[in-house]
Amino acid sequence: MTTYRTTSDQTVVIDLDPRGNPMLLEENLARSRMHEAEVFAQRHRTARRLVVARRWQRLAGWAQRRAQLTARAV
Helix, strand or coil, X not given: CXXXXXXXXXXXXXXXXXXXXXXXXXXXXXXXXXXXXXXXXXXXXXHHHHHHHHHHHHHHHHHHHHHHHHHHHC
16 A cells, blocks of 8 residues: 555555556546545635635724714714
């Protein structure tokens, strides 16, 4: 068995049997790359949600301050 480190901090163990089908190695590598892409996409979505949430918090704070100033002026 051969152990490969991935960029997603996970270990992928691939059983390399020299007598086996070489397509299995390609399938394992493709599966590993798809998994890494899914992990990357999930992290990207999470980061994007965080950015959007912060933007809405800033907008809500601005709207609240503006409402308070408007209420004082009336």
